Amino acid sequence: MKIAMLGSGFIARFYASSLHAQRRKDSICTVYSRNIRNAKRFADDYHLPHFTDDMELAISHPDVEVVLISLPNHLHEMAVEACARAKKHVLCTKPLGRTAAEAKKMLQMVEDSGIFGGYLEDLCYTPKFLKSVESIQSGAIGRVLWTKSREAHPGPHSDWFWDKEKSGGGAIIDLGCHCVEIGRGFIGKNIRPVEVMCWSATQVHPIEAEDHAIGLVKYANGAISQFEVSWNFRGGMDLRDEVMGTEGTIWINGFLRTGFEMFSTGKGGYVAEKAESNSGWLFPVGDEAHELGYPNMFTDMFEAIETGRKPLESFYDGYIVNAILDAAFLSASTKNWEPVVIDDWRGDEIAESGEKFTSYNEQYYLIKEEILPNGDISLILKDKKTGEIVKQNRK
């Protein structure tokens, strides 16, 4: 497909490198930047035929089949509106909006104009995440009870991200959007997020927004989804996910410990995004873009457009993420659990019951079965009627 890139900053470059790699048939044909020199430099670096500082022009270029928004958060809505007017398919970087209200307007625009709206949530396309979700769906770890997604690093690259007006928030909006959607993916997107408790603080940086937050999202089926986000982390980029299920466990380290370790006295060059040092023990990532999900993401998006199916991550998902983050921001200020307000819920209405106790026999529930050091089997049981807890040993 032919792509118009809106924006020429850090994330636009990461996207472009993935799009133009590995003999893909898609290509960027024009780039827009507010600053024409940046546009030209970008076009030169990626061998693009066109560049411009007129957004409408980029979008309406006759070759362009899909528009890719890589702009600061406060410019997403305007850019989506322009795509909708021009009837060009649109892919938008994360977060979709600064608020659910903003995201909902964007969702409305793409649905009203009949264009494709893909949500570029790359971390839901990492090889590890995709294989995990597949395993969960195949039943490998049973019923999901808890998920944790953590993203922490020493803070974003771009200046506008430190400005709350433009970004919509701090670590919650920057990193929380990933974590919240990862949690949804593990638990099941058809399950409704119900309420959120969040703590946040500005611990280190001289900014208005939060640089550290922890939140809990409760789902209708009793599962709990935890996010941990920080711009105060030292040591690189910490991307970790965990899932607890009734039949198993998943631990993912997405960036800082991937089986690649290097010690150097310091004579090398650039090792990894957000690494803080070039000496001592370093943990480079083999293929950063692939580990971060970009290639899989674009493959899904373009195949979805071509075949008329939905992508794994749509504007609707972006809207739900913003709704959860809205509740998180509110909770951080009210210090209460706050409901997730979703006007337009499209998933399951009735929650699965989370309570299925294991029956041992007619009289007892099974609390625990364990093999002791001496080989005996220890059973802890609960009487279904009296509630009494008893212990039995079996050879």
Place this chain on the structure above:
Amino acid sequence: MKIAMLGSGFIARFYASSLHAQRRKDSICTVYSRNIRNAKRFADDYHLPHFTDDMELAISHPDVEVVLISLPNHLHEMAVEACARAKKHVLCTKPLGRTAAEAKKMLQMVEDSGIFGGYLEDLCYTPKFLKSVESIQSGAIGRVLWTKSREAHPGPHSDWFWDKEKSGGGAIIDLGCHCVEIGRGFIGKNIRPVEVMCWSATQVHPIEAEDHAIGLVKYANGAISQFEVSWNFRGGMDLRDEVMGTEGTIWINGFLRTGFEMFSTGKGGYVAEKAESNSGWLFPVGDEAHELGYPNMFTDMFEAIETGRKPLESFYDGYIVNAILDAAFLSASTKNWEPVVIDDWRGDEIAESGEKFTSYNEQYYLIKEEILPNGDISLILKDKKTGEIVKQNRK
């Protein structure tokens, strides 16, 4: 020292193995159990000269210098009372009480009677924890911003622990007591814990108490301490701690990933406490008791008694832990942040201010300094007066 052991169950055996190992000069001289056969079996196994089913007798035995309480939680208070009456030094397993009120009574008893009251919080004596605290105190990771302590496994060994009346709760009381005190240790025991937010649920087991909980403890200096506890974890015993500081990071894996990996088709025997399998990839622990802190704990306790100094973990610490857990239980039911009620606070009264922003020059605060792939240094600054955020590049 000569020790009377009260209790003959799982934890008593772990203690005894540590006490009688490595040519230590201390020894258990009598054991009390409610069941005389268990007492005899224990005495036989550890070559003790005496055993009894009369607790007073065990405590008052003339050889006994110190009593070690390894009884179910609901019997701690009574046992401490007996020690106080007999004026025998006492060490009590964790948690100290089922509630802060109960713990406070025990604290009062030992202080009134002038006996030594050691709190057997083994996980604050693991080699990794002790060295971490030392590093933090030497400034290696700067100001502590956040700690996380996680303990999760498939549930306790003993039947009484599944009975809320006897234990005082579920995973919060069983595992949370460790995690909360680990957090205090990292942050500094002189810093007052202020309030707690806790989520808990009974997700899997047919019990009254919670089998899963997550909590946040806010400290007077702005640090936040997270605990994650569960009896629903599959895969062994998950003991992990993390600390984020302004100048560094600590990650501890205390049990399940300690540099010891084994694959077996299944022909071996007992591999590790709470391992769920004897085949596939297994992660044994070299010296379980040592990794769990028992030897260091008893060394500290006995040396403290002999030299008249305080132990690292005293009944006062046990009381603070119970106060934090009380707030956690309350929060889990009210869904609010709940204050930590400490009638008798002995630490610092005035909080350190957590906000120290880094000045870049007269005009600006430094938000971020970063080396870009091309070698440039990118600076993100905030104007001290106008609050404007600017970006500068330096070659």
Place this chain on the structure above:
Amino acid sequence: MKIAMLGSGFIARFYASSLHAQRRKDSICTVYSRNIRNAKRFADDYHLPHFTDDMELAISHPDVEVVLISLPNHLHEMAVEACARAKKHVLCTKPLGRTAAEAKKMLQMVEDSGIFGGYLEDLCYTPKFLKSVESIQSGAIGRVLWTKSREAHPGPHSDWFWDKEKSGGGAIIDLGCHCVEIGRGFIGKNIRPVEVMCWSATQVHPIEAEDHAIGLVKYANGAISQFEVSWNFRGGMDLRDEVMGTEGTIWINGFLRTGFEMFSTGKGGYVAEKAESNSGWLFPVGDEAHELGYPNMFTDMFEAIETGRKPLESFYDGYIVNAILDAAFLSASTKNWEPVVIDDWRGDEIAESGEKFTSYNEQYYLIKEEILPNGDISLILKDKKTGEIVKQNRK
């Protein structure tokens, strides 16, 4: 590019999955198999327009621009000959030949006929390997002293691989070809491999060939390259590389520990190539093909063909690998260090000197400088003239 696939077995399927993924512009247009039903099944699975059991027909198909040999080892030479006759570019799976003599004939054929000869050594295209080599070339770990490459698993998938006549050997030919070329890549392909010492044995499997071998390859510059290969490993597929340099260290875990851990009681499905179990702790790989280097390999090959440059791995490299393996087989039987016989060496003729001692001052060489626990700096020096070793402490 349009590809003819020769072979329809395990490796052909791995290749085809990579070639037809991620919106690549290249495609397989025909498949040859000795068994027409296998050819048809393969064509169906990958939506190919053609299939055949006539190899010449597949190669000479007018659409075909490049032929990909995925046949058993004993059929490589014949297939390369057919490509040379048809003047079609050829990519050949590893090892190139069963012996250096065979490989040399193939090299000769492609060079004489002017076609492109790409050697499909995928493990020299893994993201981790490519980034490591880049780091080494940038000087990050100084002068390379030692490399180790290890590949071990429970044995190959295909029956012919267990038959020495068809395969050319056992674990040495199957796995050693990877390890030897990885070592060359770390040390530098311009450095001549000089001699080899190898131990091998048939320890477990009822076969003629070796199922376990360890070898040392000495290079002209004094570097040593170790390979460890086995079909007797239990626990999955063990792919690890290590490099020691004067200024640093590299440790790569290519498959079994990549930051993805799962525990399951056993209700899932296929987890990873060569995993031995579906329960217990499992270590899946996010994107197996990518971690094994296939996408990068095909990108390099096709770009090399299109631009007329050499690929990273050519038939010449395949020939050198076979020459080293010949010496390894010979050494395993003679029990001596055996020279690597290369009639046609195209790299550097003069070895770099490996001995550059560090001067401390005019009088001394520096043996070691170390910071002691008490903060002192301990120096161990050697007198340049007398050879005497002295120790000095500096505050």
Place this chain on the structure above:
Amino acid sequence: MKIAMLGSGFIARFYASSLHAQRRKDSICTVYSRNIRNAKRFADDYHLPHFTDDMELAISHPDVEVVLISLPNHLHEMAVEACARAKKHVLCTKPLGRTAAEAKKMLQMVEDSGIFGGYLEDLCYTPKFLKSVESIQSGAIGRVLWTKSREAHPGPHSDWFWDKEKSGGGAIIDLGCHCVEIGRGFIGKNIRPVEVMCWSATQVHPIEAEDHAIGLVKYANGAISQFEVSWNFRGGMDLRDEVMGTEGTIWINGFLRTGFEMFSTGKGGYVAEKAESNSGWLFPVGDEAHELGYPNMFTDMFEAIETGRKPLESFYDGYIVNAILDAAFLSASTKNWEPVVIDDWRGDEIAESGEKFTSYNEQYYLIKEEILPNGDISLILKDKKTGEIVKQNRK
């Protein structure tokens, strides 16, 4: 027990710290050093009642029950001789001798005089090693096929160790002694080591001895034991062991990756023995002495003396280790496999046969059984009579 310490250097301090820790009943009562000031400083640091620069005096002190030799290698023989004369039990640090001849004389002396001769091979007492050996003996990994023990760091602390005359060699004698005995422990001490192939080089340091070596030790039962030793490693102290068995695998990381990770910008102090840096990612060890086996080693030695049993590591073991190292040194210079010369072999004479092939049914041996991605079971079999290899699929 009452101990005389001979030597006051690095290793003597490590020993003393372990001996005087954890409320052990044993104690050092005197220390000998060639330099009286060092002796006094040592005595002060460890609160010893006596110190001297007269070795005989230290040994013959009436309180002394056991002598602990912590002297440079070239002084071991003389010190053992003095103990034998004085009829005092003796524990000697590793390696026992510089050569097997020297070790054998020492063995003879202790046996002739009837004193206890303990060989202080600490790395055969680490918690991980002891538990591994126990697992192997219980059959958890089947028949041992291969072991690897690796010790590498940036070189020893003491000046004399860099002097070949005093030490007896370089990395082989310093580190190889550990690795060789670890291999024996895994394979079984009753199995005779038969021959050795070794490569060594002086790659980096301006010394006469080797600073890097790799060796293979072949045992009578077909098992192979690999050692990798180097003084050229960068990044800390690399202590790793691996074992391959027919039914399983063991991987031990003894020091550099033990579940304890720290990132620091550099404000801390001493982190770990042989760490090369105080900033970046660091990998401290919780309890260095315990991880290195000292406490378990002394416990075994003193209990062996008190109960009249043999220790796990005796002078005889030290002699065998030296015999293997002699063969390694010889092989490194002749470039041939060299026999291990043991005049006085006390283990099994007849080797177990290493070849036990698995029968599938009357007609076939089983080469391999594997579950394919589609769920089929693939069998590779070998005809017992014809040797033909066939493949069968089972649903």
